[in-house]
Amino acid sequence: MKKLIALLCISLLLVACQNDDKSESDNKQESVKHSNVENESKKPNEKVHENKATNKKIDKDKIKRFVESVYAANKVEEVDYLEEIANKKIQQVMYRQFMSEDFSKQDRYMKSVSNVKLFVDDNNDRNMLVSLEFKTKDTKEKKMSWQEKVVKIDIQNNKISNYEEIGSRPIYETQH
Numbered sequence: 519m520k521k522l523i524a525l526l527c528i529s530l531l532l533v534a535c536q537n538d539d540k541s542e543s544d545n546k547q548e549s550v551k552h553s554n555v556e557n558e559s560k561k562p563n564e565k566v567h568e569n570k571a572t573n574k575k576i577d578k579d580k581i582k583r584f585v586e587s588v589y590a591a592n593k594v595e596e597v598d599y600l601e602e603i604a605n606k607k608i609q610q611v612m613y614r615q616f617m618s619e620d621f622s623k624q625d626r627y628m629k630s631v632s633n634v635k636l637f638v639d640d641n642n643d644r645n646m647l648v649s650l651e652f653k654t655k656d657t658k659e660k661k662m663s664w665q666e667k668v669v670k671i672d673i674q675n676n677k678i679s680n681y682e683e684i685g686s687r688p689i690y691e692t693q694h
Contacts, residue, residue: 575643576603576676582634584678585648585669588612590631592624605677628655646671651689664690 580599587598594600594616600609630653639645648669655662666687672680 576673576678578636578638581646581671581678582636582648585671586631586634586650589650589652589667590629591616592629603676603678604681605675605679608678608681611681626656626658628657629653644673646673647684662690664688 580603584597584599584603587596591597594613597612600612604612631650632653633649633651635649637647637649648671650667650669651664652667653662653664666689667683668685670680670682670684671678
């Protein structure tokens with residue numbers, strides 16, 4: 519039975535490799551034809567201008583500031599670039615999150631965000647990780663919490679389509 523499965527797997531790999539080689543040679547021929555047509559029809563300056571117009575991306579500093587302001591804000595109005603770079607789904611989640619937050623103890627707590635770093639995936643520049651340090655201080659009970667948080671961001675259609683906190687670790691536990 520094991521020999522049969524192994525033989526089947528090997529034969530599938532061989533067939534896939536043969537099909538892959540054929541498709542690669544076809545793609546090379548098509549790309550050569552396509553590039554020749556493009557070179558004849560367009561000037562280099564037109565290509566550069568077209569690429570700049572179609573590849574409009576969200577500024578990385580705006581993304582960092584957006585994530586930083588989500589953690590530092592006490593009201594949804596304090597979140598920077600919310601309408602500009604977040605899609606409707608993320609905006610609704612943020613509005614609901616701030617509506618459900620308890621503002622009665624707001625004066626008691628101090629929040630600060632520092633050391634915000636943005637990491638972009640080399641293979642896909644639509645996937646990003648943001649790392650930050652988040653400090654909270656309870657002024658009444660004299661307690662402090664200091665954590666490192668990691669947020670995963672996915673971008674589609676030049677808007678943030680997924681915002682998810684994927685990790686948190688204490689840097690400095692509650693102190694008295």
